[in-house]
Amino acid sequence: MSTSTPESSPRAPVLEVFASIQGEGAFVGEPQVFLRLRGCPLRCRWCDTPGSWTLPAAATARIALRERARREDAWATPFQAACWIAEAEPGGARTVSLTGGEPLLWPAFLVALKPMLGARRLHLETAGAHPEALARVLLACDHVSLDLKPDFDLDAPVELDHALVTRERVPVDAAEWARVRAQCLRLVAGRDACGKLVVSGGRDPERYAAILDEVELHAPDLLVIVQPATAMGGVEAPAIELVDAVAEMARDRELRVRVLPQLHRVLGVP
Numbered sequence: 001m002s003t004s005t006p007e008s009s010p011r012a013p014v015l016e017v018f019a020s021i022q023g024e025g026a027f028v029g030e031p032q033v034f035l036r037l038r039g040c041p042l043r044c045r046w047c048d049t050p051g052s053w054t055l056p057a058a059a060t061a062r063i064a065l066r067e068r069a070r071r072e073d074a075w076a077t078p079f080q081a082a083c084w085i086a087e088a089e090p091g092g093a094r095t096v097s098l099t100g101g102e103p104l105l106w107p108a109f110l111v112a113l114k115p116m117l118g119a120r121r122l123h124l125e126t127a128g129a130h131p132e133a134l135a136r137v138l139l140a141c142d143h144v145s146l147d148l149k150p151d152f153d154l155d156a157p158v159e160l161d162h163a164l165v166t167r168e169r170v171p172v173d174a175a176e177w178a179r180v181r182a183q184c185l186r187l188v189a190g191r192d193a194c195g196k197l198v199v200s201g202g203r204d205p206e207r208y209a210a211i212l213d214e215v216e217l218h219a220p221d222l223l224v225i226v227q228p229a230t231a232m233g234g235v236e237a238p239a240i241e242l243v244d245a246v247a248e249m250a251r252d253r254e255l256r257v258r259v260l261p262q263l264h265r266v267l268g269v270p
């Protein structure tokens with residue numbers, strides 16, 4: 001029998017809890033409730049949540065309710081986070097999208113959160129840089145949205161120095177990324193999951209071939225979402241010809257593929 005109590009549960013730093021419409025991945029368009037955790041060692045050039053990267057000493061969490069938002073101490077137990085989720089979702093229970101930041105920095109929190117959510121599905125959005133943590137949390141997740149990170153669109157990582165962060169280091173070069181992507185793909189193969197490949201402008205489509213080869217080899221049934229990058233921070237949006245070429249390369253490998261822009265950008269919702 002577990003001796004865990006809400007007070008002794010593993011904590012994680014929450015950035016925000018809010019209800020919105022899922023803008024990416026296999027469940028795009030579904031009203032969900034989002035639990036966004038702080039902390040990310042990666043530096044994707046197209047990142048739209050750089051405010052989630054660090055763990056400020058006096059961090060607070062924004063809990064967005066229908067009428068207003070309030071601030072709480074960021075370090076939450078799974079029980080506390082589940083209470084905020086129930087407060088933030090209008091109407092009946094929604095699927096919970098656990099996002100970040102990188103939620104796999106906090107695997108113990110994730111595993112302890114699942115039984116607190118009742119009948120809600122728990123969907124994990126991950127960068128796919130921590131295969132050991134992914135293996136640990138897999139059974140707690142009803143769906144995994146796994147980023148297929150092109151290492152050529154990442155700046156050097158910055159590891160977080162905090163006692164509760166997973167000790168697993170992130171990949172630092174192309175060879176390490178290839179090994180880690182393969183590990184993550186093998187873990188999600190045959191599961192309720194999708195792989196998200198962000199395509200930025202000005203690239204040769206052949207640069208994405210190795211990632212598609214890895215999917216074909218390790219998880220051939222995985223739904224691949226080709227997502228055109230949103231222009232920001234010096235990253236260009238891709239021409240449709242480039243997006244189309246990458247989608248065709250996926251089809252050439254007999255992969256299931258969808259092209260989806262970020263819907264929340266179109267709708268103007270968080």
Ligand code: SF4
Pocket residue numbers: 040041042043044046047048049050052100101102127
């Ligand atoms: S993994 Fe996510 S939060 Fe981290 S830098 Fe990349 S896009 Fe931003």
